[in-house]
Amino acid sequence: MQLTNRSKVVVQKEMNWIEKLYLPAVFSGMAITIKHLFRKKATVKYPEVQREFAPVYRGMHVLKRDELGRENCTACGLCAVACPAEAITIDAAERKKGEENLYREEKYAAKYEINMLRCIYCGLCEEACPKDAIYLTDRIVPSEYTRGSFVFGKDVLVEKVDERIDVSKRKKEYSIVNNPGK
């Protein structure tokens, strides 16, 4: 089956004497390369200039808080069950009196760890989450020197109250696919 029109039949014929001089081929090759000298460069000077990520990009996770600054996660464990790489570890705890401003539900995650070396960034945890708590963002996981330091705990994953992480792009896609009525 022919897929494109770009296929070429290979012919191994003897070169004639002009081709044996190599010069015409050399000159046409040089004409091609000199054209590239004036082309727009493809390089992006990375640390200074950063390309925009695709809206579907799945990078480092974030644990969201609601508008009042309370953690959404209720430690149901669905993300850990959904995770094909078994990268998520959760310890649940009961919300005490007086902690209503910290946690939205009566149960919360006392420990929430993601091993970033195990994680395959598939996004299944995000899909499994019934509480809008975990999202994959366009942030890049920073480099570390030891394996242990790649196990990210709540101190890294939960967003700061005054430093919210924008996940509206992923939320939109999520709601269209799974909640057409919303």
Next chain:
Amino acid sequence: MEPIIFKIILVAIMFLISLGIAAYSTYAERKVAAFLQDRIGPDRAGPYGLLQPIADGVKMFLKEEIIPNVSDKWLFILGPSMFMVTALMTSAIIPWGRPMEFGGVTYNLQVADINIGILYIMGVLSLGVYGIMIGGWASNNKYALLGAIRASSQMISYELAMGMSIISILLLTDGSLSLNAIVDGQKGWNWNILYQPVGFIIFLVCAFAEANRTPFDLPESESELIGGYHTEYSSMKLGLFLFAEYINMFISSAIISTLYFGGYNFPGLDYLATVLPTNVVSLISVGALFTKIFFFIFVFMWVRWTIPRFRYDQLMRLGWQVLLPLAILNMLVTGGILTFFNS
């Protein structure tokens, strides 16, 4: 000023210019490569990456110096030194510009005007391969040895065609081997390239081969020979090899410009000489020569990033079966035409 002091100053200047141009050729090479491949190349060290050669040089000096146990220590050191020395020696006889005048005394911008100029160049250039051979042999490494063997056989193959194409030039300049006479014979637009286009192509191809540049860089082909003759070299000895190669490229460009593109001559130089002071005209002529040299250095790089490496049998066939007969034919035709018109 004593002439001998002037010569010493000129030698020092040429030495520094050769090294400086070689250093910045490495930078230019990377930039040209990048531009031809739609990239931007080194731009981190200094503005536009202009300090890159200095950073590279510092790196070369600070790297660990390794001399293999099984190598012949003295020959191992002699190899790169010899390559470097021969590369630097060639610049001695190139006329860099019109004579300068200080206090009524005329000084030629040429370290030595010897009457066998071209023979000297050919001799010293082919001596350069001894550096490669000694280095490759002393390394006691099969890849280095293969590279050295390739370098020497390539040198022999292309030297002949090169010499033949030069003979055609000599016929045009009444048999004088002095580079000064050859340059003087190309005033204005009277450049040798117009009379010897075929000879020029042959010389250019041979110059690529002599300077071990792509498409003839078989002695050091990374993908086949792991660096060829400098496989075992590290630190500044490797630096000397790489550096000398760029000096060779610079000198080759200078020789090409001198033999075929009128050296420091350009149309209108004689008119300028009547209206401007001698030393200013002299500097302008030096500038003209260097413009040509830089253009040819660019051509060297342009070709390198266009053409893939030849196969070894192709290289030998091109040298012996195409270039050498063509050069001889060119010489015979030139001689025939000159005889016909002179009689």
